[in-house]
Amino acid sequence: MPRPPRAEQFSPDQVCIVNVTQRCVRRAFLAGIDGATGKDYSCRREWIRRRMELLASAFAVDMLAYAIMGNHMHLIVRNRPDVLAEWSDRDVAIRWLKVYPGRRLEEHLAEPTENDIQTLVRDKQRLGTIRQRLSDISWFMRALSEPIARRANKVDECTGHFWEGRFKAQRIVDETGLLACSMYVDLNPVRAAMADSPDHSPHTSAFDRIEAEKGKQIDSAAFDLKPIPTDEAVEKIRNTPVKKLRQERRARRKNPTGRKVRRDGWLAPLPLDPCTLSSEPQTHNDGFRSSDRGFLSLSLNDYLRLLRWTAKHGDDAATVPAGMAKTLAALGIDASMWQDLVWHWKEYFGHSTCVGRSESMQADAERTGHHWHRGQSSASACFV
Structure with a gap:
């Protein structure tokens, strides 16, 4: 069955949650030994x-979960056109020029000046196109994947394709599917026998959240969303050797803002705030991410407790503790099928373009003009 058009799966004009996988081509190696x-x-x-x-600070896209594995990276993202609508034309221009500075005479400076910002703001037609791209998951993945491929090929001293093709995307249509998919992503290293628990699985969203709860901070990689005054840029280029400018640029990449952030400060918060109206965009104003909206109706402690239990027991026949079973039942998940669902995710949703309960998948199929989604019947066994 051919993969559906991206326009059927997600749109930059509509809030969507998407499970994304980007895999290396042939024997190319992404990370590890x-x-x-x-x-x-x-x-x-x-x-x-x-x-x-870096991209989480520029795009109107929330990072919900991620895992970086040996030959692929796995993400759950949520685009936020509602947050994008809150940004001014100037905000849009500087975010875009930070990600795509373009070819300029002072390329070694590679920082947008105030004049660059104003020039783009005056071009309303192009700015409208750029505004839409900043909430487009395809453009987010392009901005993520291309630099990785170029840098990896440079290190490997080779050319050609690094990724096996366009990223695989699955639309997540309800919270039930989102919880199971988040657990699947966070347990990637445990399933691959690279770690014995989420607490020992660096470069996953679960590990970042666990370390943040311990007070761990890191140097922020977020863009400094401030342009350089044009006069200052001209003066610097005239009076500073190119070699020194390049050194300063490399040093600035390590911590563009000079600030520290919680280890999970760039990720979307996990718990939804029940006191906040669903129509509020909850725009983030500190420059680390696009919004402060959570994505699951359970606390971080409950999520981590369930995650650790699932990692410890794997796909054995252990009985889910009563408290956790109650949490799963409230979300419509059959507790007796929980481990099988998380540990054998691909058997249920590996070939599907949609993730969720059977009735949610049916509704999404009708939205796109189809009768059903592949994997819909097998998913019904795990949900109540």
């Missing part, structure tokens, strides 16, 4: 995470 060559690519995990953090 390549068993065939013995080369250690572990350092890539951190600069891939930092690239995600």
